Amino acid sequence: MAKVEYIKDLYENDDKSLRAIAKETGHHFNTVKKYASQTDFNQEVKSEAKPGRFQAVADYIPTIDKWLEQDEKEPRKQRHTTNKVVMFASTQLQALPIHS
Numbered sequence: 001m002a003k004v005e006y007i008k009d010l011y012e013n014d015d016k017s018l019r020a021i022a023k024e025t026g027h028h029f030n031t032v033k034k035y036a037s038q039t040d041f042n043q044e045v046k047s048e049a050k051p052g053r054f055q056a057v058a059d060y061i062p063t064i065d066k067w068l069e070q071d072e073k074e075p076r077k078q079r080h081t082t083n084k085v086v087m088f089a090s091t092q093l094q095a096l097p098i099h100s
Helices: 002-012 019-023 029-037 055-071 084-093
Strands: none
Touching: 002 029, 019 029, 019 084, 055 084
């Protein structure tokens, strides 16, 4: 955040060009342009899933969530793939199409 404020300060107070700021800070021109023109630095909040959106798999969401939480701790090659999760859900429901 300090670098963002520094870029903003150079652009607004020192009247430096975007290219000069990019050269001085070592950031890409597009990054400097983004931060120099940005006015709201609050992070966007992702909206929660709409209720009822996953009614078909609602009973299996806790199991799938548990898998995904465990997968974050596993090496990349040992994680459940999307196909595995879909196959699990489809075998439990017999309602989801399996894409192979």
